[in-house]
Amino acid sequence: MTPLDWAIAASAIALIAFVNWFFLGSKGPAVVAAAAAPGSVVDVIVLVEGGYTPSTVEVPAGSRVRLTFDRREDNPCSDEIVIPDFGIRKPLAAHARTSLEFTATPGRHEFSCGMGMLHGAIIGK
Amino acid sequence: MSGTAGTSGTPGTKIVLPVEGMTCAACQANVQHALTAAPGVAKAAVNLMTHEATVHYDPAATSPERLVAAINDTGYVSHVPTAGTASDDDERERTQAREYSALLTKAVVSLLLGAFAMITSMPLMSGGAHGAHSSDPLIAWTMRVLDPPIRRVWPALYAVDPTTLLFVLLATTTFVMAWAGRHFYVRAWKGLRHRTADMNTLIAIGTGAAYLYSVAATLAPELFATNGARADVYYEAVIIIIALVLLGNAMEARAKRNTTRALRQLAKLQPSTARVRRDNQDIDVAIAEVRTGDLVIVRPGERIPVDGVIRSGRGAVDESMLTGESIPVEKAPADRVIGATINSAGSLEIEATSIGASSVLARIVQLMKDAQGSQAPIQRLADRISAIFVPAVLSIAIATFALWMIVPGESSFASALTAMVAVLIIACPCAMGLAVPTAVMVASGRGASAGVLIKGGEPLERLAGVDTVVFDKTGTLTEGRPAVVDAQILGDRDRTLSLIAAVEARSEHPLAKAIVTYHPAEAGHRAVHRVDNLTALAGRGVLATVDGHHVIVGTQPLLDESKIDSSAFAGTLSAWTAKAHTVVLAAIDGKAVAAFAIADTLRPNAKIIVESLKRRGLRVVMLSGDRKATAEAIAHQAGIDEVIAEVLPDGKVNAIKSLQQGGHRVAMIGDGLNDAPALAQADIGMAMASGTDIAAEAASVTLMRSDLAGVEQAIVLARKTMQTMKQNLFWAFVYNVVGIPIAAGVLYPAFGILLSPILASAAMAFSSVSVVSNSLRLRGASLS
Numbered sequence: 001m002t003p004l005d006w007a008i009a010a011s012a013i014a015l016i017a018f019v020n021w022f023f024l025g026s027k028g029p030a031v032v033a034a035a036a037a038p039g040s041v042v043d044v045i046v047l048v049e050g051g052y053t054p055s056t057v058e059v060p061a062g063s064r065v066r067l068t069f070d071r072r073e074d075n076p077c078s079d080e081i082v083i084p085d086f087g088i089r090k091p092l093a094a095h096a097r098t099s100l101e102f103t104a105t106p107g108r109h110e111f112s113c114g115m116g117m118l119h120g121a122i123i124g125k
Numbered sequence: 126m127s128g129t130a131g132t133s134g135t136p137g138t139k140i141v142l143p144v145e146g147m148t149c150a151a152c153q154a155n156v157q158h159a160l161t162a163a164p165g166v167a168k169a170a171v172n173l174m175t176h177e178a179t180v181h182y183d184p185a186a187t188s189p190e191r192l193v194a195a196i197n198d199t200g201y202v203s204h205v206p207t208a209g210t211a212s213d214d215d216e217r218e219r220t221q222a223r224e225y226s227a228l229l230t231k232a233v234v235s236l237l238l239g240a241f242a243m244i245t246s247m248p249l250m251s252g253g254a255h256g257a258h259s260s261d262p263l264i265a266w267t268m269r270v271l272d273p274p275i276r277r278v279w280p281a282l283y284a285v286d287p288t289t290l291l292f293v294l295l296a297t298t299t300f301v302m303a304w305a306g307r308h309f310y311v312r313a314w315k316g317l318r319h320r321t322a323d324m325n326t327l328i329a330i331g332t333g334a335a336y337l338y339s340v341a342a343t344l345a346p347e348l349f350a351t352n353g354a355r356a357d358v359y360y361e362a363v364i365i366i367i368a369l370v371l372l373g374n375a376m377e378a379r380a381k382r383n384t385t386r387a388l389r390q391l392a393k394l395q396p397s398t399a400r401v402r403r404d405n406q407d408i409d410v411a412i413a414e415v416r417t418g419d420l421v422i423v424r425p426g427e428r429i430p431v432d433g434v435i436r437s438g439r440g441a442v443d444e445s446m447l448t449g450e451s452i453p454v455e456k457a458p459a460d461r462v463i464g465a466t467i468n469s470a471g472s473l474e475i476e477a478t479s480i481g482a483s484s485v486l487a488r489i490v491q492l493m494k495d496a497q498g499s500q501a502p503i504q505r506l507a508d509r510i511s512a513i514f515v516p517a518v519l520s521i522a523i524a525t526f527a528l529w530m531i532v533p534g535e536s537s538f539a540s541a542l543t544a545m546v547a548v549l550i551i552a553c554p555c556a557m558g559l560a561v562p563t564a565v566m567v568a569s570g571r572g573a574s575a576g577v578l579i580k581g582g583e584p585l586e587r588l589a590g591v592d593t594v595v596f597d598k599t600g601t602l603t604e605g606r607p608a609v610v611d612a613q614i615l616g617d618r619d620r621t622l623s624l625i626a627a628v629e630a631r632s633e634h635p636l637a638k639a640i641v642t643y644h645p646a647e648a649g650h651r652a653v654h655r656v657d658n659l660t661a662l663a664g665r666g667v668l669a670t671v672d673g674h675h676v677i678v679g680t681q682p683l684l685d686e687s688k689i690d691s692s693a694f695a696g697t698l699s700a701w702t703a704k705a706h707t708v709v710l711a712a713i714d715g716k717a718v719a720a721f722a723i724a725d726t727l728r729p730n731a732k733i734i735v736e737s738l739k740r741r742g743l744r745v746v747m748l749s750g751d752r753k754a755t756a757e758a759i760a761h762q763a764g765i766d767e768v769i770a771e772v773l774p775d776g777k778v779n780a781i782k783s784l785q786q787g788g789h790r791v792a793m794i795g796d797g798l799n800d801a802p803a804l805a806q807a808d809i810g811m812a813m814a815s816g817t818d819i820a821a822e823a824a825s826v827t828l829m830r831s832d833l834a835g836v837e838q839a840i841v842l843a844r845k846t847m848q849t850m851k852q853n854l855f856w857a858f859v860y861n862v863v864g865i866p867i868a869a870g871v872l873y874p875a876f877g878i879l880l881s882p883i884l885a886s887a888a889m890a891f892s893s894v895s896v897v898s899n900s901l902r903l904r905g906a907s908l909s
Contacts, residue, residue, distance in 0.1 A: 005530070008527050009527055009531060012527030016519075016523050019516055019523070020520060022320055022516075023320055023321065023322050023519075024513065025320075043185055045185055049319070050317070050321060051318075051319025051320065051321035053319060055319075073315065075308070075312040075315070076378075077325070082500065084500050087499060089499065089500065094220070096138065097184045099184050099188060112508070112512075114558065115554065115557075115558025115559070116507065116511035116558060117324075117514070117515070117554060118321050118323070119321075119512065
């Protein structure tokens with residue numbers, strides 16, 4: 001192998017490491033949401049545009065959560081939302097808000113797009 | 126929520142809510158005021174004529190449920206528009222249709238431009254100033270074949286300056302990318318900003334890399350010459366890849382729409398108007414205005430608009446759209462009818478019993494929607510792969526490029542790029558994501574059309590794995606109504622039966638009803654005969670005087686007590702008792718004249734279904750609270766060898782448990798009400814829908830048909846669906862596992878095969894379409 005080959009190999013390995021870190025690594029801390037008044041519904045609004053922002057939301061365990069997805073794109077990859085723990089699979093209309101309500105049990109509840117490519121989570125804490 | 130739809134111009138969300146009970150402008154103002162004052166409402170308009178409130182609201186501050194509550198607080202009635210009736214579904218469908226035709230147009234135009242680009246680049250390949258030729262093996266081959274004819278037909282093309290041709294290609298490709306392929310790049314970029322990657326990322330990077338390389342080769346060919354590389358271009362490849370991926374997307378979109386066609390057709394069964402009798406006048410009103418208790422008039426051939434009970438008239442009702450039963454059902458006064466079924470003969474007057482969201486049709490539609498949205502456990506594997514799929518493919522693409530650069534031999538920058546692009550383009554995460562949900566959607570639609578409602582992907586999967594089928598006896602295997610199965614009558618048969626029926630017609634006892642029904646001309650007796658001194662002896666029988674004759678109908682002990690000799694029937698009676706039939710005797714004027722054998726009868730096709738289930742390798746068990754002899758008699762008739770009799774309701778749960786402890790996966794078939802605990806305990810509970818009760822809580826499967834065919838159909842459907850899911854997952858998985866290495870060039874060292882990125886894009890488009898098409902095959906699946 002020539003020095004150029006070594007350089008190519010090293011760059012490739014570095015690039016692969018970067019790609020995996022970039023897409024699979026931790027995406028920042030969870031956003032904490034709370035009810036506006038004690039006992040009322042916890043409102044969480046998640047922006048859907050090339051992914052979920054915020055992607056991880058912490059809510060008080062046992063609280064009633066209204067999760068609103070504000071979908072600002074028509075990319076078919078995000079046209080469904082799935083929350084297996086609550087048995088939810090719902091279409092998200094393009095350029096519109098869609099709300100879901102459920103009671104957040106303790107623990108981490110993953111949500112994803114219909115094909116499991118985009119990910120987020122609600123954490124009951 | 127299901128009723129929301131975004132509107133441009135007005136902040137927040139718009140919803141149209143029905144408002145019932147408004148009669149004047151004051152009512153209208155009242156509702157409007159209540160809505161405007163409600164928190165989170167930006168604007169509310171109430172229309173008295175259409176009975177609708179249009180509300181613009183902030184979904185972060187309120188919800189349709191709260192808006193409905195605000196209206197209901199005023200004393201007027203509203204509800205959240207239910208799925209299936211809301212215009213939301215129509216809107217979604219229209220949007221999908223628009224998207225499909227836009228995709229198709231883009232795909233076709235791109236394909237034509239791709240063909241144009243191929244012809245334009247002919248002269249370049251045959252040794253222009255750049256010595257450039259396509260690095261895509263498929264294109265290179267096609268060009269070699271097409272070169273001589275094109276050279277003959279259009280010699281002028283070959284006289285054009287190659288640099289000019291390159292710039293024409295550059296312009297065409299840029300146009301296709303910016304117009305037809307724009308969304309790939311926009312979506313990929315948005316994803317990158319959120320550190321997520323999907324199919325768009327792969328296509329954008331794949332075509333983007335090929336494009337940038339070609340642009341560099343066009344603008345600065347000398348750069349390549351000094352490095353000893355060929356200044357190849359990939360313009361045609363980029364255009365055709367985009368065209369094929371778009372074509373695949375369009376086909377996939379259309380196929381996906383077909384997966385929910387059954388559901389849409391079901392929702393459309395609801396008639397929009399009903400003829401209601403008000404103030405002795407029959408008027409046509411919108412279906413939303415029909416109230417419980419309204420008298421609805423249905424003429425022959427019309428669709429019954431609401432669920433109800435027949436008050437007068439007889440008819441034959443075609444319920445096939447909901448139950449899958451092809452023969453119309455005879456209906457008489459006091460019978461229930463279901464909205465959306467067709468009254469094929471006879472005029473009916475129906476009292477509306479349930480309307481709107483509580484109607485059977487609306488509940489079936491909702492059940493199906495929930496089912497189609499549910500997850501199947503088998504999908505978890507696919508989900509785990511999908512989550513890391515794109516980063517993994519990107520990693521493989523990078524490694525492929527590096528290896529092609531490093532490995533000595535025929536490798537070049539061009540081959541490295543070709544292989545990398547092929548890897549990115551061939552990888553198809555969509556096929557994996559579609560494998561299970563499309564099968565669940567099509568299967569639940571197929572089931573509903575046969576009157577089998579399955580509550581989702583998980584029940585389907587569990588049902589497919591069932592090895593033991595447990596039938597409850599009464600009301601499930603049997604009709605649940607005692608009937609005379611045999612009779613012995615002495616003397617004048619007609620007169621005897623007539624006198625007995627006259628007495629029995631006055632009793633509410635189920636056995637009495639069976640005897641009345643047995644007599645062919647039961648209708649006239651109460652009028653014809655004079656019945657006096659009627660005495661009912663609980664559990665034993667009835668005594669009365671009919672037209673002056675002393676009539677006793679009851680058990681043998683009752684006749685014995687009355688010193689009536691019934692020895693004439695002795696032989697018959699012992700035969701009946703052996704069959705576990707219930708025996709009723711009758712005497713007229715102190716002489717025993719008739720004996721009836723009464724039993725709960727098997728449902729018509731019970732024996733056939735049981736046999737058929739056994740042939741499919743299922744163990745069939747009958748569960749009954751009845752005496753062992755009675756239970757065994759029925760089991761024998763049905764062809765069931767295994768009977769668990771004399772069990773109490775909670776004993777049924779234990780019986781199911783013990784079967785499960787024996788390692789069996791058990792499906793329990795019973796009625797939704799009495800058998801609920803056993804249905805819940807079983808791996809799969811199947812409830813026979815009694816009339817209008819379709820969504821039995823404890824059951825995962827509801828059978829709309831009144832016979833047992835649905836049991837077999839449900840199991841066959843589940844097995845076929847499971848098979849389809851497995852085929853889909855296998856195909857999607859193997860496709861990627863085989864396709865990606867070939868694209869990377871593993872076959873090159875041994876066979877010299879390097880996959881064309883164009884072939885890769887065709888394969889990718891084909892793979893997801895084939896998965897959806899495979900699921901669609903379930904639509905026509907035979908369930909018998």
